[in-house]
């Protein structure tokens with residue numbers, strides 16, 4: 001996934017993350033009913049249980065937001081030009097006409113409130129940072145110099161980590177957990193799922209695969 005796709009994924013799913021933070025426990029993966037079905041509840045990663053899943057979402061929002069906002073702050077300090085100032089107090093002594101002064105003040109007001117600018121103060125969300133960073137990677141117009149190769153690499157690295165965390169928290173990346181049950185070949189069967197498609201039991205050693213009909217949520 002390239003930097004722009006990763007940042008767009010974060011921005012697109014920002015509301016979903018906030019919604020998931022307060023979702024009901026049975027939205028966790030693997031669902032409790034499936035865990036009971038497999039009778040291997042204690043084998044699962046505790047991070048996949050209901051309450052910790054939601055704490056994990058809160059952590060994801062906090063970490064992704066902190067990382068993306070910090071990166072936008074650093075990058076904006078380097079690539080964003082200072083806003084054009086208003087007309088100087090001694091505009092008349094400098095030979096400016098009132099029309100010159102008004103033009104300069106209008107330009108200054110427009111530039112300082114240009115929505116393309118990264119705000120160094122006020123509310124800055126993870127989504128805002130993702131959208132702003134994606135625009136810099138694309139080279140969208142605005143009061144910015146182009147990013148250097150090193151800066152593009154840095155954004156790509158951070159964006160990829162952020163997207164991975166968001167995908168994991170939302171369960172849109174297929175994951176696998178050990179079941180503690182042995183396949184007929186002797187290797188451990190893994191339970192794969194969590195991405196919205198039917199879960200399956202798979203063995204990596206002999207490639208045996210069994211799609212499960214997920215029991216209805218209790």
Ligand SMILES: [Zn+2]
Pocket residue numbers: 183184185186187203204205206207208
């Ligand atoms: Zn096997």
